[in-house]
Amino acid sequence: MAPSPAAVAAAMPPAADPEREEEAEQQQTKWGAALEGLVVGSYCHDVLLRGGRVVGETLGGAAAFVSNVLDAASPPEASFAVVSKVGPDFAYASAPAPARHPSLLCPAPTTSFHARFSDAVASPAAHAPDRQLRRVHACDPIYPDDLPERRFAYGLAVGVAGEVLPETLERMIRLCRAVLVDAQALIRAFDADGGGGGAAVRHMALEGTPYARLLQRVAFLKASSEEAPYVGVETARRRCCVIVTEGRDGCRLYWEGGEARVAPFPAVQVDPTGAGDSYLAGFAVGLLWGLSATDAALLGNFFGAAAVSQVGVPTFHPKMLQGKAWAHGKGRRAAGRIQHQRRRCGRVDAWARHHPWEEMGDRGCQTNTRG
Numbered sequence: 001m002a003p004s005p006a007a008v009a010a011a012m013p014p015a016a017d018p019e020r021e022e023e024a025e026q027q028q029t030k031w032g033a034a035l036e037g038l039v040v041g042s043y044c045h046d047v048l049l050r051g052g053r054v055v056g057e058t059l060g061g062a063a064a065f066v067s068n069v070l071d072a073a074s075p076p077e078a079s080f081a082v083v084s085k086v087g088p089d090f091a092y093a094s095a096p097a098p099a100r101h102p103s104l105l106c107p108a109p110t111t112s113f114h115a116r117f118s119d120a121v122a123s124p125a126a127h128a129p130d131r132q133l134r135r136v137h138a139c140d141p142i143y144p145d146d147l148p149e150r151r152f153a154y155g156l157a158v159g160v161a162g163e164v165l166p167e168t169l170e171r172m173i174r175l176c177r178a179v180l181v182d183a184q185a186l187i188r189a190f191d192a193d194g195g196g197g198g199a200a201v202r203h204m205a206l207e208g209t210p211y212a213r214l215l216q217r218v219a220f221l222k223a224s225s226e227e228a229p230y231v232g233v234e235t236a237r238r239r240c241c242v243i244v245t246e247g248r249d250g251c252r253l254y255w256e257g258g259e260a261r262v263a264p265f266p267a268v269q270v271d272p273t274g275a276g277d278s279y280l281a282g283f284a285v286g287l288l289w290g291l292s293a294t295d296a297a298l299l300g301n302f303f304g305a306a307a308v309s310q311v312g313v314p315t316f317h318p319k320m321l322q323g324k325a326w327a328h329g330k331g332r333r334a335a336g337r338i339q340h341q342r343r344r345c346g347r348v349d350a351w352a353r354h355h356p357w358e359e360m361g362d363r364g365c366q367t368n369t370r371g
């Protein structure tokens, strides 16, 4: 079986290799320059609890946060399809993000999570788990046949409850030129239901899952710092670029032979839910605008910070990317610093060089990094 374009791209060495360059050119022509994306993962119901009391009920699921960011900030020519499953009880069918990207309806109830936040005031450790998650319902998995039968420029595998099956991820890899994966879609395990309180979410080692063999055909794998030990960054970075998000400390990128830290944006956190999802979507948007991976990570930090500043799926002001928030001193300085890092980011740049959205040049970069 021929390797997927993502595998070809991910396998590219940092230094220019004329034979590989030619192969990539051919792939690029074959796959076209369309910027359509494929988002795979289900919407869900989130119940937020503090001190045993319900303090919020919101739309959730990485696909909801991701499509919200993509809708707000993708280049106008970059459309995307969402493959999500919900049940007849889905409460947010007309909420802005899902309404534009409807789900497949299943007889099973919509996936739902209870997120229990501790009463403690902000933890001194930025990377401490901020919530205990329990999965209360799980809708049907997303099967390979649920994906549209066409090619996509990029794919985002963003499951929350194990709904992105290994065979579904494999099909995404075949359909999409480059696939970005949220580790939470791969490493979550759900303990047996405990008396109506749902199944506790825990993590398993990625290496022991059927997803591990697919990693070398993935372009970017994002994990939170809590998930990173289960991903095994040292092994994973040899197969793809690994992004570790570090809450209010921003994020780090790891690739074979190097790493970069990307500074955060300041935020007043009111609800951490969806920060990682919004981050990953912001990162993808950065790539769509033609930014390098490290600059795209800065955009990821921007959307992560925006997500924690609001409860549930955030509302974005259409001009926020041109406004003062993005041009804020800290972001600007970070942009300057990572400009330097990016020269050493060989493998990532090798990947990006062959990407169709790289053809869009610095248009977005100028808008986004210089206000």
Ligand SMILES: Nc1ncnc2c1ncn2[C@@H]1O[C@H](COP(=O)(O)OP(=O)(O)O)[C@@H](O)[C@H]1O
Pocket (backbone or CB within 6 Å): 224, 225, 244, 245, 246, 247, 248, 249, 250, 251, 264, 265, 266, 267, 268, 269, 272, 273, 274, 275, 276, 277, 279, 300, 301, 302, 303, 304, 305, 308
């Ligand atoms: N308190 C915060 N202040 C500023 N940015 C934040 C804050 N919390 C999260 N972020 C941003 O969101 C990203 C993802 O958050 P993180 O907590 O690491 O992920 P997850 O939601 O998956 O646990 C971070 O890398 C950062 O850019």
Ligand SMILES: O=P([O-])([O-])O[C@@H]1[C@@H](O)[C@H](O)[C@@H](O)[C@H](O)[C@@H]1O
Pocket (backbone or CB within 6 Å): 044, 045, 046, 059, 060, 061, 062, 063, 065, 113, 133, 160, 184, 272, 273, 274, 275, 276, 277, 278
């Ligand atoms: O907060 P985050 O890690 O980015 O992502 C969250 C998931 O971990 C959670 O399972 C889901 O219920 C939330 O709606 C959100 O998608």
